[in-house]
Amino acid sequence: MTTAAQVSGRPAKPPRSRALIAGIVAFVVITAISVSERFGIGLDIVELIGDLWRVQPILEQLVSPNWEFLPKVVDPMLETLQIAIIAAFIGCGIALPISFLASRTTVPNRPTLTITRGILSVVRAIPDFLYALIFVAAVGIGPLPGILALIFFNIGVVAKLLSETIDGVDPGPIEAADAGGSTRTQMVRWSVLPQVLPNYVAFSLYAFELNVRASTVLGFVGAGGIGFLLKVQYGFSLWSNVSVIIISLFVVVFFIEIVSIRLRRRLV
Amino acid sequence: MAMGTTTGRPEKPSNLKRNLWILGAAALFLWAAISVNVDITDLAALPSGLWAILTAMFPPEWSYLENAVPAMIESLQMAWVGTIIGAVLSLPLGFLGARNVSSPLVSNIMRQILNAIRAFPELILAIAIFIPIAGFGPVAGALAIGIHSAGTLGKLTAEAIEGIDEGPMEAARATGARGLQVQRWGVVPQVLPELVGFWLYRFEINIRAGAVLGVVGAGGIGFLLQQTITFTQWPKAGTTILVVIVATIIVDTISGTVRRRIIEGSEARTVAEVDLVAKAQIDGAGSA
Numbered sequence: 001m002t003t004a005a006q007v008s009g010r011p012a013k014p015p016r017s018r019a020l021i022a023g024i025v026a027f028v029v030i031t032a033i034s035v036s037e038r039f040g041i042g043l044d045i046v047e048l049i050g051d052l053w054r055v056q057p058i059l060e061q062l063v064s065p066n067w068e069f070l071p072k073v074v075d076p077m078l079e080t081l082q083i084a085i086i087a088a089f090i091g092c093g094i095a096l097p098i099s100f101l102a103s104r105t106t107v108p109n110r111p112t113l114t115i116t117r118g119i120l121s122v123v124r125a126i127p128d129f130l131y132a133l134i135f136v137a138a139v140g141i142g143p144l145p146g147i148l149a150l151i152f153f154n155i156g157v158v159a160k161l162l163s164e165t166i167d168g169v170d171p172g173p174i175e176a177a178d179a180g181g182s183t184r185t186q187m188v189r190w191s192v193l194p195q196v197l198p199n200y201v202a203f204s205l206y207a208f209e210l211n212v213r214a215s216t217v218l219g220f221v222g223a224g225g226i227g228f229l230l231k232v233q234y235g236f237s238l239w240s241n242v243s244v245i246i247i248s249l250f251v252v253v254f255f256i257e258i259v260s261i262r263l264r265r266r267l268v
Numbered sequence: 269m270a271m272g273t274t275t276g277r278p279e280k281p282s283n284l285k286r287n288l289w290i291l292g293a294a295a296l297f298l299w300a301a302i303s304v305n306v307d308i309t310d311l312a313a314l315p316s317g318l319w320a321i322l323t324a325m326f327p328p329e330w331s332y333l334e335n336a337v338p339a340m341i342e343s344l345q346m347a348w349v350g351t352i353i354g355a356v357l358s359l360p361l362g363f364l365g366a367r368n369v370s371s372p373l374v375s376n377i378m379r380q381i382l383n384a385i386r387a388f389p390e391l392i393l394a395i396a397i398f399i400p401i402a403g404f405g406p407v408a409g410a411l412a413i414g415i416h417s418a419g420t421l422g423k424l425t426a427e428a429i430e431g432i433d434e435g436p437m438e439a440a441r442a443t444g445a446r447g448l449q450v451q452r453w454g455v456v457p458q459v460l461p462e463l464v465g466f467w468l469y470r471f472e473i474n475i476r477a478g479a480v481l482g483v484v485g486a487g488g489i490g491f492l493l494q495q496t497i498t499f500t501q502w503p504k505a506g507t508t509i510l511v512v513i514v515a516t517i518i519v520d521t522i523s524g525t526v527r528r529r530i531i532e533g534s535e536a537r538t539v540a541e542v543d544l545v546a547k548a549q550i551d552g553a554g555s556a
Contacts, residue, residue, distance in 0.1 A: 019529070031352060034345040041345050041406035041487065048402060048411075055400045062396060078303075085300035089293075125516035129480035129490065130509065133497045138317030144306045148314070216391050217480045221494065224305075234395055242396065250387045 061239035062246075069241045073229065073248045080225035081252075083146045083218070084211035090147075091154025092204040098159045103166035105174070106188050120163075124156035128214050132223040143224030150214060154207040161203045162196060169195045198267040205260045212256055216249070325506030332507040336492060340511045342406050343488035344519065346481070347474035349410040354417025354474075355467045361418060362425025369429055369437075369455060379426070385419030390477050394486040406487025413474050413481075424466045428459045461530050468523045475516055 034040040100106040102120055107113040131152050135145030173191035182190065219227015226249060233241040364370045365378035394412035402408040437454035445453060482490020489512060496505035 023526070030348060034348045041342065041349060041410055043349060043407055043410065048407070051401050055397055058396060058400050079305065082300040082304040085296055086304060089297045121517050121520065122513055125513045125520070126509070127476040127479040127512075129483070130493055130512065133493060134318075134321065135314075137497055137500070138321055139310050139313050142306065142310075143304055144310050147304075147306070213389060216389050220391065220480065220483055230392075239396070246388070246392055246396075253387055254383075 058239050062243045064240055065243035065247060066238075066240035067244065069244045070248070073226070073245055076219075076226045076229045077248055077252060079143055080212060080215040080219075080227075083143050083150065083225050084208055084215065087147045087150030087211055088154055088204060088208040091151040092158050092200075092207055094151070095155045095158035095162065096200065098155065099162035099166060100188055100192070102159055102163035105166050105169060105171075106184075106192055108184060120156065120159050123152060124160060126152070126156075128153040129217050129221065132218050132221045136222045141222035141224070146215075146218040146223035146225055149218060149223055150211050153214065154211070157210065158200075158203045158207050162200055165196050165199045166192060201267055202264045205263060209253070209256055209260055212253055321502060324500075324502035325509070327503070328506035328510055329503035330507065332504045333511065335504075336489065336508045336511040339482075339489040339492050339508075340515050343478050343482075343490075344475060344515065346406045346409045346488050347413060347471055347478045350413025350478070351417055351467060351471040351474050353410065353414025354421050354470065355463075357414070357418035358421035358425050361422035362429060363451060363455075365422060365426035366429035368432070368434070369451065375426070379423070382419050382422045382426070385415060386423065387419075388416065390416045391480055391484065394481050395484050399484065399486060404485040404487075409478055409481040409486035409488055412486060413478055416477075417470050417474060421463075421466060421470055425459070425463060428462045428466075429455060432458045464530055465527050468527050472520055472523050475519060479512070 035043040037044075098116060098120070101112055101116040104113065107116070128149055131149035132145060135148040139145055139148070169192055173195065174187060177187040177191040215225040216227040216230055219225045219229065220231050222228065226245060230242065230245050233245065361378060361382060365375050365382055367375045370378070390409075390412045393415055394408055397415075398408040398411040402411060432455060436458060437450055440450045440454035478488050479490045479493065482488045482492070483494050485491070489508065492508050493505070493512070496502075496508055
């Protein structure tokens with residue numbers, strides 16, 4: 001860094017990269033606009049701190065859950081699990097072949113890749129809640145629209161993760177299959193699939209977890225499960241019942257996460 | 269396999285364990301499919317129902333862009349501010365949660381706190397905590413997004429810090445740095461690129477997660493989506509949905525490009541990228 005002439009003092013600082021400066025400026029400008037009262041959401045931290053006390057009456061009820069309500073939580077919670085399981089199986093099943101069409105490594109030709117990726121980015125751009133609204137409008141309220149919504153949601157999540165995993169597989173087995181004269185399908189089956197299978201199972205477990213977490217959202221728009229119960233109790237401001245729902249969901253999510261982490265560790 | 273076998277293929281390894289797993293999974297699926305309260309004949313209404321909705325949405329009512337675009341901007345701003353709140357809070361939480369820079373006791377407690385925060389979805393945080401405090405509107409939504417994100421980002425930050433090279437920390441200590449100085453010069457430079465990647469990724473997730481908040485009055489485009497679809501104003505719904513899709517794809521593209529640029533240079537690009545996204549998703553769980 002230092003030339004022979006520079007004998008004393010610190011070496012000169014390297015110049016900051018232009019991209020970094022542009023990034024920082026963009027960050028500051030977007031943030032300033034976003035928090036401003038006039039052009040943004042109007043975030044006033046001082047006022048917020050002054051209003052913190054408003055939550056106190058609700059918190060008081062939330063910390064004293066009405067346990068007599070617990071039996072009413074069981075059935076909707078089971079429905080949430082059923083919705084999550086069915087959607088995860090079907091959604092991840094559909095995502096598997098799509099992933100091979102969305103990866104550079106395994107796609108038969110360029111146009112297929114472009115089209116598949118285009119469709120996938122639209123599928124992922126639609127939030128779970130919007131799918132739920134649309135399917136409730138199409139088939140009526142109940143668990144069915146919830147299942148349909150989560151299927152699309154899972155296709156989006158799993159196909160993205162898996163296709164990117166396929167992009168990064170070890171090319172050795174693929175070359176071996178090619179050298180052995182295998183067809184594309186055989187190559188995928190024997191060279192690529194074994195490499196990505198553990199990841200695929202891990203992503204599917206993750207999709208299932210997401211589905212259970214999504215249940216609050218689904219129920220709020222009529223797509224079945226625990227969220228609907230939550231909506232009703234919230235509508236009547238029965239916070240000690242809401243508290244039971246939150247705690248139950250907490251326990252179920254926690255339990256699923258533990259099982260899922262164990263399973264994933266075994267796989268990877 | 270054994271010495272004695274001289275001809276034929278080697279024996280196949282046992283598949284018993286794998287088959288049991290598959291059987292268990294199949295049983296689970298069957299239980300769910302049989303016991304769920306769904307009349308399968310309702311499914312027959314799906315194609316015609318969807319088709320009716322799609323055709324009713326086109327052509328979209330373009331004048332409704334006047335409402336949809338500002339609402340989408342509000343959604344983006346909510347997600348942006350929420351992500352910043354989450355990122356800022358996640359730094360101290362993450363440092364305290366990392367075993368190698370914090371003490372074992374503190375890091376364990378912090379991990380449990382982070383898990384607990386993560387378990388509350390944005391929707392519940394909004395209705396139970398932040399709407400009462402901040403009133404209806406996007407501030408409540410941004411705060412709900414922010415707190416939930418702090419849980420996920422905090423966990424990812426802690427894990428990123430646990431993966432660092434200890435050398436620079438030792439070097440910083442050797443020059444006389446202490447406490448926060450060690451963190452600033454020995455830890456932050458190592459994890460910052462990864463963290464910025466997580467933040468951007470979280471921003472993408474938060475745009476989607478924020479959509480539902482409009483339903484409970486916590487701001488953003490969700491309210492318009494629900495109103496137009498519930499009241500079957502399909503041309504307006506079509507416009508709103510298009511705005512959501514286009515805006516989300518644009519943001520994803522920009523964010524993806526920036527993320528790639530940040531990670532670029534250390535390793536092969538795609539592998540690092542997949543790793544980051546998979547890690548953020550798997551460990552961070554919770555786009556919903």
